[in-house]
Amino acid sequence: MNKIANVDIKELANEFGSPVYVYDAEQFRINYNKLKGALDKYYPKNHIHFSVKANSNIQILKLFKDLGAGADCSSPNELKLARIVGFDKNDTLYTGNYESYEDLNYVAEYDVKLNLDDLDSFKRLIKIKVPERISFRINPGIGKGGFEGITTAGSDAKFGIPYEKAAEAYKFALDAGVKRFGIHMMTGSNNLEPYYFAEVVDKLMSIAGHIFPELGIIPEYFDIGGGQGVPYYDDEKELNVDLMAELVAEVFKEKCEKFGFGEPELVLEPGRYLAANAGYLITKVTGIKEGYKKFIGLDAGMGTLARPSMYGAYHRSYVYGKEGFEKEKVNLCGQICENSDIFAKNQMLPKIEIDDLLIFREAGAYGYTMSSVYNNRTRPPEVIIDAGKTKLIRKREKFEDVLDLYPDELRKEFSI
Ligand SMILES: Cc1ncc(COP(=O)(O)O)c(C=O)c1O
Known part of the structure; x- marks a missing residue:
């Protein structure tokens, strides 16, 4: 080489x-356009938020912003970077975990799309402000990553609300005065198998179908996280993003119809797929x-x-x-x-x-x-x-x- x-x-x-460290700008663009093209083909009401934690250089964030991506932030400083780069607050997600008062204060002030990791965080947040819109990160009980260190759901994961407790969190938020809702999951990183994404989306949709109709909530967005993988070894095959998008869209549309969710936004937060290679x-x-x-x-x-x-x-x-x-x-x-x-x-x-x-x-x-x-x-x-x-x-x-x-x-x- x-x-x-x-x-x-x-x-x-x-x-x-x-x-x-040396980056090839065109490769970032190729990756984004490939994923975006596949999603647009099967479910046009989608939005890709680049996961800032993967690469937070402001020049690279600007490159993704210019392509039409939003930003997915996981700390107040990442949110500050997104602001510096000029991401609109409606194009900015915040997905933290174990959020402190200080974190929540900053996020609440900027009023971005917020995926909270737990009801405990929500209880802290409403002491500052009851948000107009909230989404909770759900642990669907299953998770898969390229290896254990990058698996982010399942019974050993520190992330998200166990799905059995999700209804309680949304009921609490509804009673507190929240008017608009989303739902989030991120089950693991570096997955190269398209069927896996359909499997977890199916699980999330079933969880949503169990929670929302009973509470009279119609969610605005379903954020299925990132996790799209890239080959690190010579003998690994590239993720077929076209097939992944087709399979995900199929189960997503079917379950939206079944549960009367209409046509919510499908949100993705990829980092590795867009930036690694x-x-x-x-x-x-x-x-x-x-x-x-x-x-x-x-x-x-x-x-x-x-x-x-x-x-x-x-x-x-x-x-x-x-x-x-x-x-x-x-x-x-x-x-x-x-x-x-x-x-x-x-x-x-x-x-x-x-x-x-x-x-x-x-x-x-x-x-x-x-x-x-x-x-x-x-x-x-x-x-x-x-x-x-x-x-x-x-x-x-x-x-x-x-x-x-x-x-x-x-x-x-x-x-x-
Ligand atoms: C909440 C959340 N979103 C997005 C990502 C990005 O994941 P990936 O780089 O696998 O696409 C991660 C990574 O751990 C995450 O925790």
């Missing part, structure tokens, strides 16, 4: 340094160790790309300029002082030398947003390539930025 969006990777590393992490080889195993050390680690060490996620990697070279088995690791600072084990890669560039794919979602400054190694810059032009969209973090957080008193005492 030598180029990203037709720009030579070595040139990118020379200009912006290493490590560096548009991003790359370029790193440089800093050390080669012939230990019990062969280790390749990189100038990026678990602080730069957390997913492998966090929950065993896998990112495909390539060595710049070495296609067709003889391969050997290596373990890829970072420089962080943790044994979990491993990107991948037993990788068959072309023979690597010091200063080689190694590129990780599918780094456009949950890459930079999950990065940290552990070991006081600061975060890399972000660069986007659009129509052949490269643009720096976030500066490399400097150690001075870390020192800046010390209060003046300490800065003085330690002569910083």
Whole structure:
């Protein structure tokens, strides 16, 4: 792999340094248009909200806004970013969990579409303000993700109201004076199986059919979350979004008719599907160790790309300029002082030398947003390539930025 969006990777590393996150603007657009096209074909009254947690760079949020997407936020600061970018409040969702008074205060003031995680949160919210419209995140009792760490429903999940208690929450909100309603679920991330989405939508619709007619509520929107996956391994197949949209629309329309819901809005909150394959992490080889195993050390680690060490996620990697070279088995690791600072084990890669560039794919979602400054190694810059032009969209973090957080008193005492 030598180029990203037709720009030579070595040139990118020379200009912006290493490590560096690089995004292909056109790939974001292709992903959005593919998903949107499929949804429009089978259920035109849909709205895609890009999940800000996947990639919160304001330049990328603006790109999705320009395509017609809304924003899905999960913290007050993400909501602030959506405001900075100019998302209309009707195009902004807030789906938090264990929301504090401070969180709710900010969200209530901005008056966006709110998916609350629990009745307990609603009770806190109405001490501030009774909202005109509310939606609750329901845990439908089933969940599935690419692996356990990204499964967000079912009996072990911390999210949502167990479906058996959902009627109680909506009755409480109705009695408190709420006039307009939605319903939400998010059962897991990185699903590549179209039938799964129809299965969970069917479950959500049955839950809604059990709750709403009895309370005389006609929900305005059904938010089925994100969760659309991308292949991370060579042998995985792409999610067939056309089939997913067809299957989801079929069960959605059938149940809306059955329960007299009319034609509510179908809302999706994808992050990974829209962003993952548009991003790359370029790193440089800093050390080669012939230990019990062969280790390749990189100038990026678990602080730069957390997913492998966090929950065993896998990112495909390539060595710049070495296609067709003889391969050997290596373990890829970072420089962080943790044994979990491993990107991948037993990788068959072309023979690597010091200063080689190694590129990780599918780094456009949950890459930079999950990065940290552990070991006081600061975060890399972000660069986007659009129509052949490269643009720096976030500066490399400097150690001075870390020192800046010390209060003046300490800065003085330690002569910083
Ligand atoms: C509430 C909510 N919405 C949307 C998303 C985005 O999920 P994905 O990136 O799998 O599409 C998540 C991810 O965990 C989420 O928790």
